[in-house]
Every structure is written in C-alpha cells, then in structure tokens.
Amino acid sequence: MARTLVSAAAVVGLAVGGLATAGTSFAAPASATSAHTVTIKATNNFGLTSAEAKNVQNWLHTYWGYNDGIDGQLGTNSWKAFQRCLHTYWGYNDTIDGDPGPNTIKALQRLLKDSWGYTGAIDGDAGSGTRAAFKRFADGS
Template identity: 75%
Template sequence: MRSNVLARTLVGITAVAGLAAGSLATAGTSFAAPVSQPAVSVQAATLASYENFGLTTAEAKNVQDFLADYWGYTDSIDGQLGTNSWKAFQRCLKTYWGYTGDIDGDPGTNTIKALQRLLKADYGYTGDIDGIAGSGTRAAFKRFAA
C-alpha cells in the first residue's frame, strides 16, 4: 500500500512538473511571437522607403541626375527614388505641372497626378490623370528617365 501512495505521488509530481514546463514553454512562445512582428514591420518600412515606379536603377539614376542639375537634389545618386528624390521632383511638379500638395517626399496620388500631366505633355502618356501609377504611367516614366 505504501508503494501505491509513493507511485501516485511520483505520478502527481511528474504531471505537475510536465504542466509547469508546458506552461512555461507556451508562455515563452506567446512572449516571443510579438518580437517577430516588428521585424516584419521594419522590413516593410525598408522596402517602402523608396518608390521607382518600375524604373531600373540606371533609369532612376538618370532621374536623380536631372533632379540634382535643376531641382536642388543633393543626396546620393544611387538609383533609389526615396524621400529626398521625390521632394526635389515635387518642387519641379509644383512649378510646372500643377502639383498643389506639400513638399513632403511622398509620391502619393497628387504627386502622381502632376507626374501624369508632365508625362502626358511630352512622354506619350495617354491615360487619365487619375493619380494611379499603372502600366501606362510606368511606361511613360521609363521614357522620361531614358
């Protein structure tokens, strides 16, 4: 009888230890899960830090050269149209192509509409001035950058 009590006690201790270990493992997993989410956000932010609208690096460098020559772009000529590239482009678009937004470096809808007006005037863009950088806008932007 005494061995039964000892056996049940050992089984009970083993079960409690197993549950505790499982709880700790689960707690560790649930604690670790949020840590991986910011890494994804950082990657998305890094990917979104520039917008070439389909231009190759060489074509984007041509645009940056143009912006450096005429619109006050002073950052590196690296072929990635980032915030400073778009700020310089917005200054151009504000002067000649009806851009009315802030000079904020965000190539959003208003920037794209002004870009489409430029591309329609001289680079074969035939689509609507809709602020969407679709295939027609991208093709005309490539002609601009050539």
C-alpha cells in the first residue's frame, strides 16, 4: 500500500512538473487571464489551548469588533481585532493586517508587561515568557 501511494505521488509530481515547464505556446493569452488574490488563513495561538483562545476571541468579540467564529483558532480576523486594541492602547503602529508579526508581538508584550506578569524584553519574539503571560491573559479574559 505504501509503495502504491509513493508511486502515485511520484506520477502526480512528474505530471505537475511537466505542466509547469510547458512552453509559452500553451499558455493563455495575457488578455484572457485574470489575477486572483490568494489568502491563506493561518492561525497562531502562541501556545494557547483551544479553550484559552476561545476566551480571547470572546473578549475580542465583546470589545474589539471581532465577528468571526469562536472556534479557538486565532486566525487573521482574531489578530486584526487584537491589533485594533494594540493600536489604541499599546503602541502598535503597523498595518491592521491580521499578521501577528514582530510589531504585533511587541505591542502584545507591552500589554502583558502592564498587567499579566510579563517580565521579559519588548523584543517581538513570542518566547516562553510571552507565551506564559499570554496564557494568564487568556485565562483572565
């Protein structure tokens, strides 16, 4: 069974590779193609359990305009709502894009340092201290 799956995967890979390298004579004319924006919905709970993330989502729903599902997965819309909070009170000055990158984490660290026992540097790295304080925040939300 495993050999069959590996063989099938190899055939599919070769077929896709062959299509990817096909000459431009087979490509659609530029006027017939259209650009589509692809968005990948990634989640980043920074160590929170699903139940803890649901607490955060409920808090975001109550105070920061989060209107997506309470599913325990901190995805783009959860982080957009959190970024609105961080922008208003905690010095987040980047785009409200739902990407919990270093600037979002720095603002989160300022929030966590203020009231949730975070004692580390404001460095944009969601290390163990940030994650532990974020858990306290989630449990208190």
